Amino acid sequence: MSKSSLKQTLKDLDTKKISIRELNQDYLKRVKENENLNIFIHFSEENVLKQIDNLENDNSAKKLKGIPIAIKDLFCTKSMPTTAASKILENFNPTYESFVTQKLLDEGSIFVGKTNLDEFAMGSATNTSFFGNTINPLSKENEPLAPGGSSGGSAAAVAADLCLGATGTDTGGSIRQPASFCGVVGIKPTYGLCSRWGIAAFASSLDQAGIFSHNVEDASILLQSIAGFDQRDSTSAKVDIPNYFENLDDDLNGKTVGIPKEYSIDGTPMEISQIWEDAIKVLEKKGVKIKNISLPHTKYALPTYYIIAPAEASSNLARYDGVKYGFRSEEIDSLDEMYENTRAQGFGREVKRRILIGTYVLSAGYYDAYYLKAQKVRKLIADDFNKAFKECDFIVTPTAPSAAFPLNEKQNDPIKMYLNDVFTVPASLAGLPGISIPFGKDKNNLPLGIQILGKHFDEQQVFNAAVSLERSYE
Amino acid sequence: MNDLIKGEKYDWEMVIGLEIHAQVKSNSKLFSSSSTRFGSSPNSQVSLVDAAMPGMLPVINKYCVEQAVKTGVGLNAKINNYSVFDRKNYFYADLPQGYQISQYKYPIVGEGKVTIDFKDGTSKDIRIVRLHLEQDAGKSLHDQNPSKTYVDLNRSGVALMEIVSEPDIRTPDEAGMYISKIRSILMYLDTCDGNMQEGSLRADVNISVRKPGDKYGTRCEIKNLNSIKFIKQAINYEAKRQIEILESGGSIEQNTMLFNTSTGKTRPMRNKEEAHDYRYFPDPDLLPLEISKEEIGKIKSSIPELPDELKNKFIENYKLSNYDASVLTAEKQTSDYFNETINSDPELKNHAKIVVNWITSELFSLLNKNNQDLNNSPVSPENLGQLIKLISTNEISGKIAKDVLEDMFSSGKTARQIVDEKGLQQVTDQGEIAKVIDEVIAENPKMVEQYLAGKDKLLGFFVGQAMKLTKGKANPKMLNDILKQKLNKKN
Numbered sequence: 001m002s003k004s005s006l007k008q009t010l011k012d013l014d015t016k017k018i019s020i021r022e023l024n025q026d027y028l029k030r031v032k033e034n035e036n037l038n039i040f041i042h043f044s045e046e047n048v049l050k051q052i053d054n055l056e057n058d059n060s061a062k063k064l065k066g067i068p069i070a071i072k073d074l075f076c077t078k079s080m081p082t083t084a085a086s087k088i089l090e091n092f093n094p095t096y097e098s099f100v101t102q103k104l105l106d107e108g109s110i111f112v113g114k115t116n117l118d119e120f121a122m123g124s125a126t127n128t129s130f131f132g133n134t135i136n137p138l139s140k141e142n143e144p145l146a147p148g149g150s151s152g153g154s155a156a157a158v159a160a161d162l163c164l165g166a167t168g169t170d171t172g173g174s175i176r177q178p179a180s181f182c183g184v185v186g187i188k189p190t191y192g193l194c195s196r197w198g199i200a201a202f203a204s205s206l207d208q209a210g211i212f213s214h215n216v217e218d219a220s221i222l223l224q225s226i227a228g229f230d231q232r233d234s235t236s237a238k239v240d241i242p243n244y245f246e247n248l249d250d251d252l253n254g255k256t257v258g259i260p261k262e263y264s265i266d267g268t269p270m271e272i273s274q275i276w277e278d279a280i281k282v283l284e285k286k287g288v289k290i291k292n293i294s295l296p297h298t299k300y301a302l303p304t305y306y307i308i309a310p311a312e313a314s315s316n317l318a319r320y321d322g323v324k325y326g327f328r329s330e331e332i333d334s335l336d337e338m339y340e341n342t343r344a345q346g347f348g349r350e351v352k353r354r355i356l357i358g359t360y361v362l363s364a365g366y367y368d369a370y371y372l373k374a375q376k377v378r379k380l381i382a383d384d385f386n387k388a389f390k391e392c393d394f395i396v397t398p399t400a401p402s403a404a405f406p407l408n409e410k411q412n413d414p415i416k417m418y419l420n421d422v423f424t425v426p427a428s429l430a431g432l433p434g435i436s437i438p439f440g441k442d443k444n445n446l447p448l449g450i451q452i453l454g455k456h457f458d459e460q461q462v463f464n465a466a467v468s469l470e471r472s473y474e
Numbered sequence: 475m476n477d478l479i480k481g482e483k484y485d486w487e488m489v490i491g492l493e494i495h496a497q498v499k500s501n502s503k504l505f506s507s508s509s510t511r512f513g514s515s516p517n518s519q520v521s522l523v524d525a526a527m528p529g530m531l532p533v534i535n536k537y538c539v540e541q542a543v544k545t546g547v548g549l550n551a552k553i554n555n556y557s558v559f560d561r562k563n564y565f566y567a568d569l570p571q572g573y574q575i576s577q578y579k580y581p582i583v584g585e586g587k588v589t590i591d592f593k594d595g596t597s598k599d600i601r602i603v604r605l606h607l608e609q610d611a612g613k614s615l616h617d618q619n620p621s622k623t624y625v626d627l628n629r630s631g632v633a634l635m636e637i638v639s640e641p642d643i644r645t646p647d648e649a650g651m652y653i654s655k656i657r658s659i660l661m662y663l664d665t666c667d668g669n670m671q672e673g674s675l676r677a678d679v680n681i682s683v684r685k686p687g688d689k690y691g692t693r694c695e696i697k698n699l700n701s702i703k704f705i706k707q708a709i710n711y712e713a714k715r716q717i718e719i720l721e722s723g724g725s726i727e728q729n730t731m732l733f734n735t736s737t738g739k740t741r742p743m744r745n746k747e748e749a750h751d752y753r754y755f756p757d758p759d760l761l762p763l764e765i766s767k768e769e770i771g772k773i774k775s776s777i778p779e780l781p782d783e784l785k786n787k788f789i790e791n792y793k794l795s796n797y798d799a800s801v802l803t804a805e806k807q808t809s810d811y812f813n814e815t816i817n818s819d820p821e822l823k824n825h826a827k828i829v830v831n832w833i834t835s836e837l838f839s840l841l842n843k844n845n846q847d848l849n850n851s852p853v854s855p856e857n858l859g860q861l862i863k864l865i866s867t868n869e870i871s872g873k874i875a876k877d878v879l880e881d882m883f884s885s886g887k888t889a890r891q892i893v894d895e896k897g898l899q900q901v902t903d904q905g906e907i908a909k910v911i912d913e914v915i916a917e918n919p920k921m922v923e924q925y926l927a928g929k930d931k932l933l934g935f936f937v938g939q940a941m942k943l944t945k946g947k948a949n950p951k952m953l954n955d956i957l958k959q960k961l962n963k964k965n
Contacts, residue, residue, distance in 0.1 A: 076529050089528065096522060098529060200528040204758035233531050234760050312758055315561050318572020319526040323625065335623075339565050362563070362753035371755060 006067060006164040006218035007245075013066055020066030021052050024110055027068045031112060031162045037135045039156045041073045042080045043113035051110045062108030064225060070157040070166035073114035074121055075101045075209075076198040080111065084200045085119045085129035088320045088327045088346030098198025099233070100167060100209045100226045107225050112163045115153030119348045120317065121174055121202040124420040126152025127407065128350040136182060136404050138446060145404040145446070148178030148420075151212070155182040158212045165222045166212040171202050172305050173400075173424025175210045176436035180399035180449025183438045185219045185466070186212045190457045191431035192237035195230030201316040203309035204235075206428050216437060216467040220244035223459065239457050247460055250468035253287035257465070258392030262298035263423060265401065272398045272448060275440035279396055279450045282472045283465075291392045295384040300377045301426040306418060307361050307374035308429070313351075314358025320346065353414065382430040389455045394465045397423050399436040399449030427453045435466045439473055477644045478686060481717040486683045488713050489690055490649050491641035494656055495634050496666040497610070497674040498541045504609050504633035505532030505575065512672050516615070516626035524631040526570035531759050534559075538633040539763065541665040542582050542607050543773045545635055548659045548780055549602050551586025553770050557606075559760045563753040568612035568625050576636075578754045581606035582763065588659065589782060590651040591800035600652050601640040610634050635666070641680065641690065646706035653677055653702055654804060658781050662806050676700045681709055682726070683716045691716070692726040696733050696740055708733040712740045784809055792816070792826035801834055807848045808833070811855050818859035825866045832862055836876060840883050853882050861889035874898050874946055901948045904956065907940075910948070911957050914939045915964075926964060933957070 004012075012018045028048060031040070048068075055066055076082045076094035083089045097105065104111075118128040125146035126134040134152045136145040137160035147156040151168030155178035158166050168175040170188035179186025187210050194209040201207060209226060213219040224244050230236045259280060264273070284290055322328035322342030329341035347355070361370035388395065401422055427434045432453050439450035450469065454462035478485040503510060506523040523530045546553045560578040583605035591597045612630035616623050637656060643649050657675055660666035667674050677700075682693035696712060699705045711733075716726050730749070731740040756762075779787075781803040788799040788809075803809045816822050816829050837858065841851060861878060864870045870878065870893055881892045893899060901907060914936055915922055925932040936957055941948055 076527075082528070084528070092528070094527070094529075096527070196529070197531055198529040201759075232533060234533055235758075311755060315563050315573055315753070315755070318563060318565065319528070319570060321565060321567075321572060323567050324525055324570055325527070335567055359753065362755055364751045364753075367753075367755070 003161045003214050005214055006221060009067065009164055010064075020055055020110075023066060024048060024052055024068055027112060027162060027164075030160065034137070034160050034162060037137055037156060037160060038132050039115055039134055039153050039160065039162065040070075040113040041083055041085060041116050041129070041131045041153070044080070047079060048110060048112060055108060055110065058108070062106075064104065064222075065108030067109045067165070068112045068163045069104055069109045069222075070112045070115050070154055070163040071101055072117055072151050072154045072166065072168050074117060074169055074200050074202075075167060076200065077101050077111065077114065080114050082114065082200070083130070084121070085117045085131055086320075086347065086351070087130045088342070089200070090130070090327060092326055094198075096198060099195035099230045101198070103226050103228070104167070112157070115151070115157050115166060117153055118150035118174075119351050120200065120313070121150040121169055121171055121207075122313070122350050122354055123149040124173070124177060124417050125149045125405075125407070126156075126178070128348055130348060133407055135407065138183060138404065144407045146181065146407050146409070148181035148400070148404065150174040150178075151186075152178045152181075154212050155179050155184055155186065158182070158184045158214060161214075164214070165218060167209060167226065168212055169199060169202075169207055169209050170424075170428065171206045171208075171309060172428045173421040175212065176424045176434055176449070176451055177400045177420055179212060179436040180438075180447070180451075181404040183447030184212050184214060185216055185435065185437050185470075186210065187219050187223055187435040187459070187462070188428070188433065189223060189227065189459050190237070190433045192235050193227045193239070193241075193433070193457065193459070195228070195233040195236045197230055197232045197236075201312075203312040204316060205312060206305075206309060208428075216435070216463060216470050217245060217248065219435070220248055220463045220467075237457065242460055244460055244463050248467050249464050250471055251286075252283065252465060252468050254289075255287075255394070255465075256289040256291050256392040257283050258291050258293040258388050258395040260293050260295045260298065260388070260395060260397060262295050263397045265422065268398070268401055269403075269442065271403075271440070271442040272401065275448050275450060276396070276398050279439055279469055282469060283396070286468060286472070293388045293392060293395070295381070295388060295426065297377060297380045297384050298426055301381055301429055302418060302422055304374045304377045304381065305421065305425040305429060306357070307370050308378060310354040310358035311361050311371050311374075312358070314355045314362065317347075317351065317355060322346070350414070378429045381426055385427070385430045385432060385453075393454075394458075394461050395453040396465070397451045397453070399423060399451040403442045403444070403446040403448055423451060432456060433459050433462050435462050437466050437470050439469060479713065479717070481721050483721050484685055486713070486717050487686050488644055488646075488709065489641045489682045489684060489693070490643035490645075490709060491680040492639045492643065492649060492652060493678040493680070494637040494639075494653060495676050495678075496545075496637060496656070496660055498538045498607075498633035498635055499664060499666050500535065500538050500541060500633055502535055502537075503631040504535055504538050504607065506535075506631055508631065510632050514628055516624070516628060518628065520627040520630065524570065524627055526572070532575060532757070534760065534763065535633065538607065539582070539765070540773055541633075542605065542635055543765065543770060544663050544777060545637075545660060545665045546583030546586065546605055547774050547777055548663045548665075549583070549586035549588060549605065549637070549656075551602055551605065552584035553765070554580065554582055554584055555765055555767070555770075556580060557582040557763045559607075559757045559763065560754045561757045562608075564750050566611065566614075567623060568614045568627070568630065570612065570627060570630055574609050574611065575757055575760070576608035576754075577606035580762075582765075588652065588655050590648060590655050591785075591796055592651075593797050595796050597796065598642075598648070600642045600648075603638040603640055605635055605637045608634050608636055641682075641693075646709040649679065649709055650702045650706050653705060655781070658804050658806075662778060662780050664778075670700050670702075673700055677705060679705060679709060679712075681712050681716075683713055683720065691720075692728050694726065694729045694731050694740075696731045697743065699733055704733060704735055707738050708740055711738055715740065781809070788812075792823065794826055794830060798827070798830050798834075802830060805848075811848050811851075814855035815859045815862075818856045819863050821863055821866065822859055825862060828862055828866065829859075832858060832879075836879055840880065844883075852884075852886055853879065857882060857888050864889055864893060868900060868902065868949060869893065870898055870900055871946065871950060874900075898947060901944050902952060904952065907944075907948050907952055907956055908960070910940050910943045911936075911953070911960055913943065915960060922961065922964060925961060933961075936961070
């Protein structure tokens with residue numbers, strides 16, 4: 001069965017070709033058939049049926065009425081538990097709804113369930129979850145592949161057609177890389193476009209909500225729904241949100257694309273260099289001027305990211321202490337012991353590793369050499385992009401240095417795992433919008449992604465370039 | 475000036491600096507909209523942000539920022555257009571976020587100064603290093619259950635101003651005067667309610683001792699003192715402790731101390747090695763705080779008259795001494811009361827010193843005795859003014875006036891009513907006074923003889939007798955004059 005798009009489904013619902021119930025029962029069926037992929041941390045058929053009932057009794061017009069959406073389990077939701085894939089929040093039921101999910105509820109969408117992720121969004125393979133690995137739906141039998149991460153559950157949910165769209169969060173590539181691995185579209189908008197209110201924090205200055213979908217048009221519809229200013233988030237931007245979908249324009253004639261030379265990295269598989277070249281050729285044919293640009297500080301992006309993100313995480317995760325909510329160790333004889341045992345037992349290895357790194361780089365005597373220096377480099381990286389965007393309208397690069405890898409391949413080598421973010425992290429540090437779209441396959445017939453980066457709050461240009469490449473590829 | 479204290483071997487000088495934590499007067503917390511009301515039932519004023527639920531974010535309360543700027547202006551300090559909120563990371567059960575949002579490198583207010591006034595008419599400036607905004611923590615309740623600690627988060631997130639002084643203070647008295655002055659300025663500005671008992675104003679004291687002229691010694695910090703009395707006690711004890719160590723050849727360890735209010739002693743809480751590494755870094759949830767010159771100007775123009783300005787005005791207008799004027803202006807309610815009293819009758823302006831005395835000694839002692847406050851004084855400024863007018867026009871004597879005031883205090887009647895009802899007007903009729911004196915002289919011939927023989931002290935006896943006969947109403951000066959006249963005639 002071919003996957004139907006969000007755009008088409010909205011039409012079909014509108015013309016009553018299909019009912020909300022029929023539509024969602026179809027998705028429910030597939031969710032149940034794919035339980036082995038471990039895509040959802042929380043799924044309750046009853047909950048979905050209740051939502052259908054409610055919508056059937058609701059006569060108001062809503063933009064996404066009846067559309068099944070999967071929610072990354074980092075967004076706090078009232079109707080479902082929220083775990084951040086951590087034992088420490090195993091039984092946490094928020095009394096509040098995140099900004100982004102509230103917007104989706106207001107538009108009438110149906111939440112299929114809460115998707116798996118790396119614990120507290122720390123990882124690139126959805127293999128640090130307390131609730132086990134998620135398996136990439138594109139895996140061949142007996143050869144399970146990683147879906148990427150941290151939003152691997154959401155990417156897999158779209159790839160397995162268990163929903164018409166999914167929310168994700170992207171701190172260093174957590175939307176774009178799994179989108180690439182699962183062969184779906186994933187957009188991380190400009191930092192500040194979507195409120196962080198109600199999203200369990202990983203690294204506050206980098207975390208940004210975004211969307212997975214089957215195609216660029218659908219992503220443009222869904223992003224508009226979750227974007228907007230929120231006074232409860234001091235870093236939320238006061239910008240007008242255009243109607244990205246209505247404004248989609250695949251005519252790129254006269255535009256300039258920047259091709260950063262620093263993204264040609266030794267050891268990048270041939271196939272990835274190849275799709276990058278293919279994309280450039282397609283753009284050239286469409287009348288796009290090709291501009292070779294330089295982002296000289298790119299090579300410092302990964303170390304910079306792996307100082308700043310853990311530093312913020314070490315502080316953000318201090319609230320999980322066993323005092324107020326969440327898991328508390330049974331073995332406690334003193335306050336210090338409560339902290340030590342609760343956090344030792346409640347957090348997984350990767351989270352602990354990053355808390356340790358973050359604590360270290362903020363410590364007296366190391367702060368200047370690590371955290372402060374990283375902040376300075378971050379500024380240089382942002383300046384690189386600002387300079388580059390004076391000469392081009394958007395930038396095109398590969399999304400990830402490889403296709404989906406076997407599930408357990410990099411389990412015990414954190415540095416190798418961190419290298420997955422090499423192409424996505426620079427834009428995160430600069431707060432820029434980026435999208436990954438499927439663009440070609442490797443020799444094993446696994447999808448490869450192309451990343452398009454735009455100027456701050458120029459999501460429209462990112463969508464336009466993406467839809468143009470997508471249509472030429474189809 | 476001798477501010478030195480004597481040890482066994484040497485004279486020592488104390489070097490003291492204060493960190494004052496003043497709760498910002500505001501209906502809601504620094505980063506959330508929860509109420510700040512004191513004394514509410516535990517955990518009834520806690521928002522999702524205050525409890526540090528996952529995904530909750532702080533949003534700055536603009537009113538608290540204005541209050542800090544106002545305070546900065548009142549401390550004659552530099553207001554910084556750019557300041558940054560940092561996270562101070564440490565674990566404690568009543569610190570739900572696992573960090574306190576504070577200001578570290580870039581505080582909202584920079585260097586300033588306040589002036590303290592001594593009884594002898596001199597004064598001294600204490601320099602302020604900075605004022606920054608920060609969140610208060612919650613409260614751990616250890617006394618509710620024998621084996622458990624409970625946490626009350628009502629106070630969690632309440633806005634505090636930390637005001638840090640230079641080590642310019644040299645005596646416990648100066649420390650007390652300094653904190654009183656800060657308290658006074660904050661209360662005039664209405665930026666803190668100044669209630670030390672409820673913890674709205676508390677101080678950490680840094681203290682070291684040195685031989686005069688030496689460089690600073692190693693200091694200890696005494697944490698969380700919430701009364702001026704305790705501050706002075708703690709300083710005295712701690713200085714003595716340090717001197718004893720130094721004089722017996724030891725050295726001071728840089729410790730953080732706690733003061734036990736029942737024993738009056740300090741004891742170490744943690745030493746330098748055990749000190750926290752707070753891992754300060756800018757809070758990524760908050761943008762740097764930027765305040766324009768215009769906003770600062772607007773806040774400046776809204777500031778009321780402050781104690782020092784008012785003090786100078788009192789000195790100028792009423793020829794009061796520096797000390798009297800500073801006592802009057804120490805609390806806003808006192809200066810308000812004085813203003814209302816002295817303005818209740820045009821005559822009183824010429825008797826300002828008498829007005830001061832009646833307020834600060836007679837009325838204050840009555841209020842103290844009855845555990846009352848100037849704000850709810852049973853004697854209104856107008857009525858006190860009337861009483862003073864009666865004194866200044868010789869209608870009643872000062873001595874009788876004291877009784878009248880007590881009567882006013884308990885009955886609520888006016889001075890005029892009491893004087894009229896009880897017939898307390900002074901006897902100023904020369905003839906009447908002379909008659910009484912004649913009587914006294916006639917009844918005490920022996921005394922008169924002794925007086926005339928040179929025992930001048932007996933004059934007081936005759937005055938007393940005559941006063942007794944007039945029930946104290948005789949005008950004392952007239953009585954004296956006539957008495958002397960008559961006695962001398964006998965010679």
